[in-house]
Amino acid sequence: MRAEALSGRTLGELALALGVRLPEEPRRAKGIPGQLLERALGADGGSRPEPDFGALGIELKTVPIGPEGRPRESTYVCKVASLEIAHEEWPSSRVRRKLAHVLWVPVAAVGALAERRIGAARLWQPSSEEEGDLRADWEELAGLLGSGAVEEITAHRGRFLQIRPKAADGDERGVMPGPDGTTVATVPRGFYLRSSFTERILGS
Amino acid sequence: MRAEALSGRTLGELALALGVRLPEEPRRAKGIPGQLLERALGADGGSRPEPDFGALGIELKTVPIGPEGRPRESTYVCKVASLEIAHEEWPSSRVRRKLAHVLWVPVAAVGALAERRIGAARLWQPSSEEEGDLRADWEELAGLLGSGAVEEITAHRGRFLQIRPKAADGDERGVMPGPDGTTVATVPRGFYLRSSFTERILGS
DNA sequence: ACGGATCCATCATTGGATCCAG
DNA sequence: CTGGATCCAATGATGGATCCGT
Numbered sequence: 001m002r003a004e005a006l007s008g009r010t011l012g013e014l015a016l017a018l019g020v021r022l023p024e025e026p027r028r029a030k031g032i033p034g035q036l037l038e039r040a041l042g043a044d045g046g047s048r049p050e051p052d053f054g055a056l057g058i059e060l061k062t063v064p065i066g067p068e069g070r071p072r073e074s075t076y077v078c079k080v081a082s083l084e085i086a087h088e089e090w091p092s093s094r095v096r097r098k099l100a101h102v103l104w105v106p107v108a109a110v111g112a113l114a115e116r117r118i119g120a121a122r123l124w125q126p127s128s129e130e131e132g133d134l135r136a137d138w139e140e141l142a143g144l145l146g147s148g149a150v151e152e153i154t155a156h157r158g159r160f161l162q163i164r165p166k167a168a169d170g171d172e173r174g175v176m177p178g179p180d181g182t183t184v185a186t187v188p189r190g191f192y193l194r195s196s197f198t199e200r201i202l203g204s
Numbered sequence: 205m206r207a208e209a210l211s212g213r214t215l216g217e218l219a220l221a222l223g224v225r226l227p228e229e230p231r232r233a234k235g236i237p238g239q240l241l242e243r244a245l246g247a248d249g250g251s252r253p254e255p256d257f258g259a260l261g262i263e264l265k266t267v268p269i270g271p272e273g274r275p276r277e278s279t280y281v282c283k284v285a286s287l288e289i290a291h292e293e294w295p296s297s298r299v300r301r302k303l304a305h306v307l308w309v310p311v312a313a314v315g316a317l318a319e320r321r322i323g324a325a326r327l328w329q330p331s332s333e334e335e336g337d338l339r340a341d342w343e344e345l346a347g348l349l350g351s352g353a354v355e356e357i358t359a360h361r362g363r364f365l366q367i368r369p370k371a372a373d374g375d376e377r378g379v380m381p382g383p384d385g386t387t388v389a390t391v392p393r394g395f396y397l398r399s400s401f402t403e404r405i406l407g408s
Numbered sequence: 409a410c411g412g413a414t415c416c417a418t419c420a421t422t423g424g425a426t427c428c429a430g
Numbered sequence: 431c432t433g434g435a436t437c438c439a440a441t442g443a444t445g446g447a448t449c450c451g452t
Contacts, residue, residue: 023438030437031424038424048441049422064426074432076425109426155433162433170435187434227416234415235446242446252419253444268448278410280447313448359411366411374413391412399410414449420442427436
Protein backbone atom coordinates (compact mmCIF):
# COMPACT_ATOMS: atom_id res chain seq x y z
CA MET A 1 0.00 0.00 0.00
CA ARG A 2 2.77 2.42 0.85
CA ALA A 3 4.51 1.59 -2.42
CA GLU A 4 1.31 2.17 -4.40
CA ALA A 5 0.94 5.55 -2.78
CA LEU A 6 4.33 6.58 -4.17
CA SER A 7 3.40 5.77 -7.76
CA GLY A 8 3.55 8.90 -9.89
CA ARG A 9 5.75 10.86 -7.50
CA THR A 10 9.16 12.10 -8.69
CA LEU A 11 12.47 11.41 -6.96
CA GLY A 12 12.77 15.18 -6.43
CA GLU A 13 9.55 15.17 -4.41
CA LEU A 14 10.81 12.26 -2.33
CA ALA A 15 14.16 13.94 -1.74
CA LEU A 16 12.45 17.15 -0.66
CA ALA A 17 10.12 15.34 1.72
CA LEU A 18 13.07 13.44 3.23
CA GLY A 19 15.41 16.43 3.36
CA VAL A 20 17.97 14.87 1.05
CA ARG A 21 20.13 16.77 -1.45
CA LEU A 22 20.36 15.04 -4.83
CA PRO A 23 23.82 15.02 -6.45
CA GLU A 24 24.20 17.04 -9.66
CA GLU A 25 26.20 14.48 -11.64
CA PRO A 26 24.32 11.25 -12.42
CA ARG A 27 27.38 9.11 -11.87
CA ARG A 28 27.53 10.31 -8.26
CA ALA A 29 23.96 9.20 -7.70
CA LYS A 30 24.20 5.50 -8.44
CA GLY A 31 22.54 4.15 -5.32
CA ILE A 32 20.43 7.18 -4.47
CA PRO A 33 17.03 6.23 -5.95
CA GLY A 34 17.11 2.93 -4.09
CA GLN A 35 17.99 4.63 -0.83
CA LEU A 36 15.26 7.24 -1.23
CA LEU A 37 12.71 4.49 -1.72
CA GLU A 38 13.99 2.56 1.27
CA ARG A 39 13.47 5.57 3.45
CA ALA A 40 10.15 6.57 1.93
CA LEU A 41 8.80 3.08 2.49
CA GLY A 42 10.21 2.75 5.97
CA ALA A 43 12.63 -0.07 5.18
CA ASP A 44 14.87 -1.13 8.04
CA GLY A 45 17.77 0.54 6.23
CA GLY A 46 21.45 0.22 6.84
CA SER A 47 23.88 -2.41 5.69
CA ARG A 48 22.65 -5.38 7.57
CA PRO A 49 22.26 -8.68 5.74
CA GLU A 50 18.55 -8.94 6.57
CA PRO A 51 15.72 -8.25 4.17
CA ASP A 52 14.78 -4.60 3.78
CA PHE A 53 11.46 -5.26 5.48
CA GLY A 54 12.78 -7.66 8.05
CA ALA A 55 9.55 -8.67 9.73
CA LEU A 56 7.91 -9.37 6.38
CA GLY A 57 10.95 -11.02 4.81
CA ILE A 58 10.64 -8.80 1.77
CA GLU A 59 13.50 -7.36 -0.27
CA LEU A 60 13.15 -3.98 -2.00
CA LYS A 61 14.62 -3.49 -5.49
CA THR A 62 14.34 -0.40 -7.67
CA VAL A 63 14.64 -0.90 -11.42
CA PRO A 64 15.54 1.88 -13.87
CA ILE A 65 13.13 1.79 -16.81
CA GLY A 66 14.16 3.23 -20.19
CA PRO A 67 11.96 5.20 -22.61
CA GLU A 68 10.96 1.97 -24.36
CA GLY A 69 9.56 0.66 -21.10
CA ARG A 70 12.22 -1.96 -20.48
CA PRO A 71 14.82 -2.19 -17.67
CA ARG A 72 17.99 -0.31 -18.57
CA GLU A 73 20.25 -2.14 -16.13
CA SER A 74 20.91 -5.49 -14.55
CA THR A 75 19.98 -5.95 -10.89
CA TYR A 76 22.52 -6.71 -8.21
CA VAL A 77 21.53 -9.65 -5.99
CA CYS A 78 24.31 -10.45 -3.54
CA LYS A 79 28.01 -11.09 -3.20
CA VAL A 80 29.70 -14.28 -4.28
CA ALA A 81 30.79 -15.56 -0.88
CA SER A 82 34.15 -17.22 -1.31
CA LEU A 83 34.09 -19.56 1.64
CA GLU A 84 30.50 -20.69 1.47
CA ILE A 85 30.02 -21.22 -2.21
CA ALA A 86 31.73 -24.60 -2.32
CA HIS A 87 29.31 -26.13 0.19
CA GLU A 88 26.18 -24.21 -0.73
CA GLU A 89 23.13 -25.83 -2.28
CA TRP A 90 20.48 -23.95 -4.20
CA PRO A 91 17.64 -24.34 -1.66
CA SER A 92 19.63 -22.58 1.04
CA SER A 93 21.70 -20.35 -1.22
CA ARG A 94 22.04 -16.62 -0.68
CA VAL A 95 20.71 -15.96 -4.17
CA ARG A 96 17.53 -17.91 -3.56
CA ARG A 97 16.94 -16.41 -0.15
CA LYS A 98 17.49 -12.90 -1.46
CA LEU A 99 15.03 -13.40 -4.29
CA ALA A 100 12.40 -15.35 -2.35
CA HIS A 101 10.13 -12.32 -1.96
CA VAL A 102 10.83 -9.00 -3.68
CA LEU A 103 9.03 -5.70 -4.00
CA TRP A 104 10.04 -4.38 -7.42
CA VAL A 105 9.68 -0.64 -7.89
CA PRO A 106 10.21 0.69 -11.42
CA VAL A 107 11.64 4.21 -11.76
CA ALA A 108 11.72 5.98 -15.10
CA ALA A 109 15.39 6.45 -16.01
CA VAL A 110 14.80 9.43 -18.26
CA GLY A 111 15.88 13.04 -17.81
CA ALA A 112 17.22 14.72 -14.69
CA LEU A 113 17.33 12.71 -11.49
CA ALA A 114 14.83 14.94 -9.71
CA GLU A 115 12.28 14.58 -12.53
CA ARG A 116 12.29 10.79 -12.66
CA ARG A 117 8.95 9.26 -11.82
CA ILE A 118 8.20 6.25 -9.69
CA GLY A 119 6.01 3.64 -11.34
CA ALA A 120 3.66 0.91 -10.16
CA ALA A 121 5.34 -1.42 -7.68
CA ARG A 122 4.98 -5.18 -7.97
CA LEU A 123 5.24 -7.64 -5.09
CA TRP A 124 6.74 -10.81 -6.50
CA GLN A 125 7.72 -14.36 -5.63
CA PRO A 126 9.37 -16.54 -8.25
CA SER A 127 7.10 -18.92 -10.17
CA SER A 128 8.27 -22.51 -10.57
CA GLU A 129 9.49 -21.69 -14.06
CA GLU A 130 11.36 -18.58 -12.91
CA GLU A 131 12.97 -20.41 -10.03
CA GLY A 132 13.96 -23.23 -12.36
CA ASP A 133 15.69 -20.77 -14.69
CA LEU A 134 17.56 -19.14 -11.85
CA ARG A 135 18.52 -22.46 -10.35
CA ALA A 136 19.95 -23.76 -13.61
CA ASP A 137 22.20 -20.73 -13.99
CA TRP A 138 23.15 -20.76 -10.33
CA GLU A 139 24.13 -24.41 -10.38
CA GLU A 140 26.33 -23.90 -13.43
CA LEU A 141 28.05 -20.92 -11.84
CA ALA A 142 28.34 -22.45 -8.38
CA GLY A 143 29.86 -25.55 -9.94
CA LEU A 144 32.55 -23.49 -11.63
CA LEU A 145 33.23 -21.56 -8.45
CA GLY A 146 33.41 -24.73 -6.41
CA SER A 147 35.97 -26.19 -8.78
CA GLY A 148 38.14 -23.12 -8.43
CA ALA A 149 37.47 -21.76 -11.90
CA VAL A 150 36.57 -18.26 -10.72
CA GLU A 151 39.01 -16.67 -13.17
CA GLU A 152 37.28 -18.47 -16.05
CA ILE A 153 33.90 -16.95 -15.26
CA THR A 154 32.89 -13.93 -17.30
CA ALA A 155 29.63 -12.05 -17.38
CA HIS A 156 28.79 -13.96 -20.54
CA ARG A 157 27.76 -17.01 -18.56
CA GLY A 158 24.21 -17.55 -17.37
CA ARG A 159 21.01 -16.89 -19.25
CA PHE A 160 19.32 -14.89 -16.49
CA LEU A 161 21.77 -14.85 -13.59
CA GLN A 162 25.35 -13.73 -14.19
CA ILE A 163 28.49 -13.00 -12.19
CA ARG A 164 30.22 -9.63 -12.50
CA PRO A 165 32.66 -7.58 -10.42
CA LYS A 166 31.27 -5.91 -7.30
CA ALA A 167 33.90 -3.56 -5.95
CA ALA A 168 34.94 0.06 -5.66
CA ASP A 169 37.32 -0.49 -8.59
CA GLY A 170 39.21 -3.14 -10.46
CA ASP A 171 42.20 -3.04 -8.12
CA GLU A 172 40.24 -4.28 -5.13
CA ARG A 173 41.03 -7.86 -4.10
CA GLY A 174 39.29 -10.61 -2.21
CA VAL A 175 40.04 -14.28 -1.64
CA MET A 176 38.31 -16.91 -3.74
CA PRO A 177 38.84 -20.65 -4.03
CA GLY A 178 41.36 -21.44 -6.74
CA PRO A 179 42.28 -24.65 -8.57
CA ASP A 180 43.08 -27.75 -6.51
CA GLY A 181 42.18 -26.36 -3.10
CA THR A 182 44.37 -23.28 -3.44
CA THR A 183 43.06 -19.74 -3.05
CA VAL A 184 43.46 -16.81 -5.40
CA ALA A 185 43.23 -13.06 -4.79
CA THR A 186 40.89 -11.60 -7.35
CA VAL A 187 38.36 -8.82 -7.71
CA PRO A 188 35.29 -9.42 -5.52
CA ARG A 189 32.26 -10.48 -7.51
CA GLY A 190 28.50 -10.48 -7.18
CA PHE A 191 25.46 -12.19 -8.67
CA TYR A 192 23.33 -10.03 -10.96
CA LEU A 193 20.00 -10.58 -12.70
CA ARG A 194 20.13 -9.76 -16.39
CA SER A 195 17.58 -7.19 -17.50
CA SER A 196 15.86 -9.85 -19.64
CA PHE A 197 14.81 -11.50 -16.38
CA THR A 198 13.47 -8.40 -14.66
CA GLU A 199 11.70 -7.44 -17.88
CA ARG A 200 9.85 -10.77 -17.74
CA ILE A 201 8.76 -10.09 -14.18
CA LEU A 202 7.70 -6.50 -14.63
CA GLY A 203 6.05 -7.08 -17.99
CA SER A 204 3.82 -9.95 -16.93
CA MET B 205 64.53 13.30 16.06
CA ARG B 206 61.07 14.40 14.97
CA ALA B 207 59.72 13.53 18.41
CA GLU B 208 62.47 15.51 20.14
CA ALA B 209 61.62 18.51 17.99
CA LEU B 210 58.07 18.47 19.36
CA SER B 211 59.17 18.62 22.98
CA GLY B 212 57.87 21.79 24.60
CA ARG B 213 55.14 22.43 22.03
CA THR B 214 51.50 22.54 23.14
CA LEU B 215 48.68 20.47 21.69
CA GLY B 216 47.07 23.75 20.60
CA GLU B 217 50.12 24.56 18.48
CA LEU B 218 50.03 21.12 16.91
CA ALA B 219 46.30 21.37 16.21
CA LEU B 220 46.78 24.78 14.59
CA ALA B 221 49.63 23.54 12.42
CA LEU B 222 47.59 20.51 11.35
CA GLY B 223 44.34 22.42 10.85
CA VAL B 224 42.45 20.42 13.48
CA ARG B 225 39.72 21.79 15.75
CA LEU B 226 40.07 20.67 19.35
CA PRO B 227 36.81 19.66 21.10
CA GLU B 228 35.68 21.88 23.97
CA GLU B 229 34.71 19.15 26.40
CA PRO B 230 37.59 16.98 27.60
CA ARG B 231 35.52 13.82 27.54
CA ARG B 232 34.99 14.28 23.80
CA ALA B 233 38.74 14.44 23.25
CA LYS B 234 39.83 11.07 24.56
CA GLY B 235 41.91 9.93 21.62
CA ILE B 236 42.80 13.35 20.22
CA PRO B 237 46.30 13.90 21.69
CA GLY B 238 47.43 10.54 20.37
CA GLN B 239 46.06 11.29 16.93
CA LEU B 240 47.67 14.73 16.81
CA LEU B 241 51.02 13.18 17.60
CA GLU B 242 50.58 10.46 15.01
CA ARG B 243 50.02 13.08 12.38
CA ALA B 244 52.73 15.43 13.59
CA LEU B 245 55.25 12.61 13.52
CA GLY B 246 54.12 11.24 10.18
CA ALA B 247 52.85 7.92 11.48
CA ASP B 248 51.18 5.70 8.92
CA GLY B 249 47.81 6.51 10.51
CA GLY B 250 44.50 4.84 10.10
CA SER B 251 43.12 1.74 11.75
CA ARG B 252 45.38 -0.89 10.34
CA PRO B 253 46.87 -3.49 12.65
CA GLU B 254 50.44 -2.56 11.72
CA PRO B 255 52.82 -0.55 13.86
CA ASP B 256 52.42 3.21 13.65
CA PHE B 257 55.78 3.48 11.95
CA GLY B 258 55.47 0.40 9.85
CA ALA B 259 58.87 0.35 8.21
CA LEU B 260 60.58 0.83 11.55
CA GLY B 261 58.31 -1.53 13.47
CA ILE B 262 57.74 1.11 16.13
CA GLU B 263 54.52 1.73 18.03
CA LEU B 264 53.61 5.25 19.22
CA LYS B 265 52.01 5.73 22.65
CA THR B 266 51.15 9.01 24.30
CA VAL B 267 50.98 9.05 28.09
CA PRO B 268 49.12 11.68 30.12
CA ILE B 269 51.33 12.93 32.94
CA GLY B 270 49.80 14.40 36.09
CA PRO B 271 51.11 17.39 38.11
CA GLU B 272 53.17 15.04 40.30
CA GLY B 273 55.02 13.85 37.21
CA ARG B 274 53.47 10.38 37.10
CA PRO B 275 51.19 8.79 34.46
CA ARG B 276 47.54 9.55 35.20
CA GLU B 277 46.13 6.67 33.17
CA SER B 278 46.73 3.10 32.15
CA THR B 279 47.80 2.43 28.57
CA TYR B 280 45.74 0.38 26.15
CA VAL B 281 47.76 -2.32 24.38
CA CYS B 282 45.48 -4.43 22.18
CA LYS B 283 42.25 -6.39 22.10
CA VAL B 284 41.78 -9.75 23.76
CA ALA B 285 41.26 -11.86 20.63
CA SER B 286 38.69 -14.50 21.47
CA LEU B 287 39.62 -17.12 18.93
CA GLU B 288 43.37 -16.88 19.11
CA ILE B 289 43.96 -16.60 22.81
CA ALA B 290 43.56 -20.30 23.52
CA HIS B 291 46.40 -21.25 21.16
CA GLU B 292 48.63 -18.23 21.64
CA GLU B 293 52.04 -18.40 23.27
CA TRP B 294 53.82 -15.43 24.78
CA PRO B 295 56.65 -15.19 22.21
CA SER B 296 54.21 -14.70 19.34
CA SER B 297 51.46 -13.00 21.31
CA ARG B 298 49.82 -9.77 20.23
CA VAL B 299 50.78 -8.13 23.51
CA ARG B 300 54.46 -8.92 23.07
CA ARG B 301 54.52 -7.85 19.43
CA LYS B 302 52.75 -4.61 20.22
CA LEU B 303 55.18 -3.74 22.99
CA ALA B 304 58.35 -4.92 21.27
CA HIS B 305 59.40 -1.39 20.33
CA VAL B 306 57.54 1.71 21.54
CA LEU B 307 58.05 5.45 21.27
CA TRP B 308 56.57 6.85 24.49
CA VAL B 309 55.57 10.50 24.36
CA PRO B 310 54.56 12.10 27.66
CA VAL B 311 51.97 14.87 27.51
CA ALA B 312 51.20 17.03 30.53
CA ALA B 313 47.59 16.28 31.52
CA VAL B 314 47.04 19.61 33.26
CA GLY B 315 44.75 22.47 32.30
CA ALA B 316 42.96 23.06 29.02
CA LEU B 317 43.62 20.65 26.17
CA ALA B 318 45.19 23.31 23.96
CA GLU B 319 47.64 24.33 26.69
CA ARG B 320 48.98 20.87 27.41
CA ARG B 321 52.67 20.51 26.68
CA ILE B 322 54.48 17.66 25.00
CA GLY B 323 57.43 16.28 26.96
CA ALA B 324 60.61 14.43 26.11
CA ALA B 325 59.93 11.28 24.09
CA ARG B 326 61.60 8.00 24.94
CA LEU B 327 62.27 5.18 22.49
CA TRP B 328 61.97 1.93 24.43
CA GLN B 329 62.33 -1.81 24.15
CA PRO B 330 61.51 -4.00 27.15
CA SER B 331 64.44 -5.09 29.30
CA SER B 332 64.61 -8.76 30.30
CA GLU B 333 63.13 -7.87 33.66
CA GLU B 334 60.31 -5.85 32.14
CA GLU B 335 59.50 -8.57 29.65
CA GLY B 336 59.54 -11.15 32.43
CA ASP B 337 57.03 -9.12 34.42
CA LEU B 338 54.73 -8.74 31.45
CA ARG B 339 55.04 -12.36 30.53
CA ALA B 340 54.11 -13.55 34.01
CA ASP B 341 50.93 -11.49 34.00
CA TRP B 342 50.10 -12.45 30.44
CA GLU B 343 50.47 -16.14 31.11
CA GLU B 344 48.21 -15.97 34.13
CA LEU B 345 45.56 -14.08 32.18
CA ALA B 346 45.88 -16.15 29.02
CA GLY B 347 45.53 -19.28 31.10
CA LEU B 348 42.26 -18.06 32.57
CA LEU B 349 40.99 -17.03 29.15
CA GLY B 350 41.97 -20.35 27.64
CA SER B 351 40.06 -22.21 30.32
CA GLY B 352 36.93 -20.20 29.59
CA ALA B 353 37.03 -18.16 32.78
CA VAL B 354 36.66 -14.80 31.04
CA GLU B 355 33.79 -13.79 33.31
CA GLU B 356 35.98 -14.38 36.34
CA ILE B 357 38.62 -11.94 35.20
CA THR B 358 38.48 -8.49 36.71
CA ALA B 359 40.88 -5.60 36.35
CA HIS B 360 42.31 -6.54 39.73
CA ARG B 361 44.36 -9.32 38.19
CA GLY B 362 47.89 -8.73 36.93
CA ARG B 363 50.63 -6.70 38.56
CA PHE B 364 51.52 -4.71 35.44
CA LEU B 365 49.27 -6.00 32.67
CA GLN B 366 45.52 -6.12 33.24
CA ILE B 367 42.35 -6.88 31.32
CA ARG B 368 39.53 -4.33 31.18
CA PRO B 369 36.54 -3.65 28.90
CA LYS B 370 37.30 -2.12 25.50
CA ALA B 371 34.03 -1.09 23.92
CA ALA B 372 31.76 1.83 23.12
CA ASP B 373 29.69 0.96 26.17
CA GLY B 374 28.83 -1.86 28.52
CA ASP B 375 26.04 -3.19 26.31
CA GLU B 376 28.37 -4.12 23.47
CA ARG B 377 28.90 -7.85 23.06
CA GLY B 378 31.56 -10.08 21.54
CA VAL B 379 32.15 -13.82 21.61
CA MET B 380 34.67 -15.29 24.01
CA PRO B 381 35.48 -18.89 24.91
CA GLY B 382 33.36 -20.05 27.83
CA PRO B 383 33.60 -23.06 30.18
CA ASP B 384 33.94 -26.53 28.65
CA GLY B 385 34.36 -25.49 25.05
CA THR B 386 31.24 -23.34 24.99
CA THR B 387 31.23 -19.71 23.98
CA VAL B 388 29.79 -16.75 25.85
CA ALA B 389 28.68 -13.32 24.65
CA THR B 390 30.31 -10.73 26.84
CA VAL B 391 31.68 -7.21 26.65
CA PRO B 392 34.81 -7.04 24.45
CA ARG B 393 38.00 -6.64 26.46
CA GLY B 394 41.52 -5.37 25.97
CA PHE B 395 44.93 -5.63 27.58
CA TYR B 396 46.13 -2.53 29.41
CA LEU B 397 49.40 -1.57 31.07
CA ARG B 398 48.96 -0.27 34.60
CA SER B 399 50.39 3.18 35.19
CA SER B 400 52.90 1.69 37.63
CA PHE B 401 54.52 0.02 34.62
CA THR B 402 54.71 3.07 32.40
CA GLU B 403 55.97 5.10 35.35
CA ARG B 404 58.87 2.67 35.64
CA ILE B 405 59.70 3.12 31.97
CA LEU B 406 59.40 6.87 31.84
CA GLY B 407 61.11 7.43 35.17
CA SER B 408 64.23 5.43 34.45
C1' DA C 409 42.38 5.23 43.26
C1' DC C 410 41.02 2.68 39.92
C1' DG C 411 37.79 -0.69 37.63
C1' DG C 412 34.28 -0.55 34.65
C1' DA C 413 32.22 2.54 31.28
C1' DT C 414 32.65 5.44 27.66
C1' DC C 415 34.02 8.79 23.59
C1' DC C 416 36.09 10.20 18.85
C1' DA C 417 38.39 9.65 14.14
C1' DT C 418 39.31 6.84 10.48
C1' DC C 419 39.19 2.95 7.61
C1' DA C 420 36.87 -1.25 6.02
C1' DT C 421 32.69 -3.45 4.67
C1' DT C 422 28.09 -3.82 3.04
C1' DG C 423 24.10 -2.64 0.52
C1' DG C 424 22.23 0.62 -2.74
C1' DA C 425 23.14 0.32 -7.76
C1' DT C 426 24.63 2.80 -12.56
C1' DC C 427 28.45 4.29 -15.62
C1' DC C 428 30.84 4.00 -19.95
C1' DA C 429 34.50 2.41 -23.32
C1' DG C 430 35.00 -0.61 -26.95
C1' DC D 431 24.97 -3.36 -26.01
C1' DT D 432 26.79 -4.82 -22.19
C1' DG D 433 30.85 -6.67 -19.46
C1' DG D 434 33.92 -4.84 -16.58
C1' DA D 435 34.62 -0.69 -13.79
C1' DT D 436 33.03 2.34 -10.70
C1' DC D 437 30.38 5.60 -7.19
C1' DC D 438 27.74 6.89 -2.66
C1' DA D 439 25.63 6.31 2.13
C1' DA D 440 25.59 4.16 6.20
C1' DT D 441 27.26 0.69 9.37
C1' DG D 442 30.72 -1.86 11.68
C1' DA D 443 35.36 -2.54 13.24
C1' DT D 444 39.72 -0.78 14.77
C1' DG D 445 42.97 2.22 16.95
C1' DG D 446 43.48 6.37 19.62
C1' DA D 447 42.66 6.59 24.64
C1' DT D 448 40.31 9.09 29.06
C1' DC D 449 36.17 9.61 32.02
C1' DC D 450 34.04 9.19 36.47
C1' DG D 451 31.18 6.87 40.26
C1' DT D 452 32.03 4.10 44.19
